[in-house]
Amino acid sequence: MNDNKFKLPASISRRRFVQGLAIGGVIASFPHVVRAGSSFKDVVRAGSSFKDNAATGSAPELSGKVIELTIAESLVNFTGVVRTATTINGSIPAPTLRLREGDEVTIKVTNTLSVPSSIHWHGIILPYQMDGVPGLSFKGIMPGETFVYKFKLQQSGTYWYHSHSGFQEMTGMYGALIIEPREQDIIVADREYVVQLSDWTDDDPMKVFSKLKVQDDIYNYNQPTVRDFFRDLSEKGLSSALSKRKMWQEMRMSPTDLGDVSSAVLTYLFNGSTPLANWRGLFKKGEKVRLRFINGASNTFFDVRIPELQMTVVQSDGQNVHPVTVDEFRFGPGETYDVLVTPQSDAYTIFAQTIERTGYARGTLAVADNINAPVPAVDPVEWLAMADMMGNMSHGGSMTEGAMDHSQHGAAMPMDLSQHAGPAAAYAKASTQVRHASTEYGPSVDMRVDTPRTNLDDPGIGLRNNGRKVLTLSDLHSLENVIEPQRPEAEIELHLTGNMERYSWSIDGLEFGQSTPVHMKLNQCVRVILQNDTMMPHPMHLHGMWSDLESESGELQVRRHTIPVQPAQRISFLTTPHDVGRWAWHCHLLFHMDAGMFREVVVS
């Protein structure tokens, strides 16, 4: 995939690397068969001749019941360096597919790469053979082969699709998938834009991963320094400066371990445009504009806001929610949010800074082509808090586990009756007793949380008390008809685990290769408890079925396909699989998934 790397003569500055090129993106696209006989020079020439056809900015749109897609290698230039990308129909992002609920669609995908490929329809309920995970739901699409996906669309909303093979997604294979409701859309807007955020690396993703394996903090340039220490010393005194560091030092953990990768190796894209290229969407003042935000990044959480413009969140993961108006939201790879905005000024910046605060993706909403709004500075890095390591500290320490739980005062009262009502109510509420797996006590795990937090109203590190109204999971409530009533008949507890020093990621301390599948019974409702025993958030994506998030007090709250679990957090959701088969379930941070934070689900 990377045998075509060469540098343009011009040297690139660091600034250009982060900001990207004003013009750039896909400069040429060619099937592997064409390339096979070509020399490097031919490739360059081919690239040059296509240079004006840069397929970035908003992706082309395809609609109808029959869609044809071609996977190929393309030359791209985001930062001043020509690189080989894997693309779908020669664009980054891939074409936006606009389909219709209730339709049976046929999507023919031809692979012209020299390696197997695949496309997964993220968040779509379909037969497992159509889910597109090579080695699990099918054998993959072999080089030169065309695979025909055929499935009926039983849902509507904003989704996306991407390769599920190796690091192909990271090198360009992702696009939006919009399913129009069969009946009239209850979300009414005067115009709409897809905003697909992603990240790009000029390096071979495999090389990036390998480097993390050697030195886990290689891309972290916000590590605690002596200078920071003396600043704390002068501002807060010696004992405070020391105690702030004591536990991190003792535990061999980094308080700035907010993300594995950073702008040191990534460039952030907004609909395939670098921050310098500045993607632009036009509007007329007073119009209601719908923005369909999709996080299609490989490894990046984005914090999205539009300074001076409030956003009303109306959909999450394709499912309508009670409108909630916010200034900002955080989302991880795999998640989507639809928002409505009513811009009144001439121009706005859609600003998406990354969780580790090293860069941003950015676009402009404006009334005309030549107007821009200021671009805010990236917020300073905030150290992880104790809550991100230990969870709920209110009763940690000397108390015997589970002995005193004040968190249930009041809130738990309605459940008390049902607890005496018989076996049917055995799973009335998610169990709060932390049960670490026996395999969490080995070298694959660097910490375990004994007192996890269960609240959903924390916006997360870097967003707490920032003066803006930030969306949290507790703000999201599905519309009344979205989730069918269900009662769990079984409970599954899984812990998200890792060892940063070894750059190993796992579930229950077992990487995928060591694991066994999770078995679920067809049409049986199961409660899943996910506890995050790491200091990073993980967007957990369960294929083939919905994840209906429960509130802390046990009420069904919002339907998702990807559930972000914060550090030291313990959350629960219900799922009822209605389709048999083998399904993937993994952290959608691509490196975490590939490192082993992945489970197979068998539904039978």
Add this chain to the structure above:
Amino acid sequence: MRIIKLVSSAPVIALTASLLLVNAGVMADSQMDHSEMDHSKMKHGDKAMDHSAMDHSKMKHGDTAIDHSEMDHSKMNHDDKAMDHSQMDHSKMNHDDKAMDHSQMDHSKMNHGDKVMDHSQMDHSKMNHDDKAMDHSQMDHSKMNHDDKAMDHSQMDHDDKAMDHSQMDHGDMKMQGGKAPADARDPHAYSGGYTLADGPYAIGGGRQLKLLDEHRFYAIRADRLEHQFATDSLAFELQGWYGTTFNRLAIKLDGEVSDGKLEESQTDLLWSRAVYSFWDAQLGARFDTYTEGESRQWLALGVQGLAPYWFEVDVTAYLGNSGRTAIAAEAEYELLFTQRLILQSSVGLTAYGKDDAINGIGKGLASLNAGMRLRYEFSRQFAPYIGVEWMAKYGNSADYARANNEPTVTTSVVAGVRFWF
């Protein structure tokens, strides 16, 4: 002992209130840091609780153990009367000599109904629980209902007994390491007996999906590749590994080149296995070569890893021919002045069980070394450095050095590069 409808419920309420402070006392003794405590979900409903002037200052429970273990308050009912404890004085209470066991108390059905409790004048400041541990571990407050009423702790005075939680040791919480308890969850319990390779809907042909947890990686790193000015020689310390996350083949090369000749070298070839979160056990062989001397071979058994406070540690014990033994230990610590300017401090020692005169090595502590190297990381993978290295020989090793007209202590300025790929 069952208490049904107390004529005056005041003592019971006072006791409950005192328990709250008793808890605080226990915590103080165990030095906890509550600075990050989150009470955000405590719910006391609509009213404020005011314990502002509680005076239990001289509570004394004398010589007799108080066992409240069977108390059942479940049918207490304070519905109809407001309780005013404002003038309570517990000032002479003394719990000195006896342990109280409240472990079986059940407050679950207490009902304070419609009335406000005013504890505002209570003073617990001189309660003394010094000598005995109180075990509240089994208390179940989970069904207490304070919804309608309110507790205001805002005036609580902890002045006399400052609670210092700053020394709380979370080591007890065992967030890291340790042994799995016998009742730890079975990670395969949900599998229904199926595996990744077979069971319903497996696509056949064995397991197809493999991720990078089964991939083998490699690294080669030069921790030191430097010119030592004092001896006008080149010293190197290289490490390489190949393997998965938990099982690796590791090679360590140490040596010195002067006048274009490899003066001496030490090569460790090891199987490195991850045994704890931050530690690898290593087993293998070591090969020593000398320009003037005799080569030696050893069996090697060691540990390499990261100690608390980020000390990189490498300790290896060796067993050689004819009963030779040796030990080598090394520790490094890094200080980041900026993100790229980094000071590495290191210390090391070697010790031997037998004299090895031909190689200039004596029994006992043979050498100590310490170094400081300041590097600038152009990237995390490439950093030139300057520094100083001090090395001293001891015991018989020092005698051999003197006999050869070699210095027993050398201090050298060094300059070199550090890199990995």
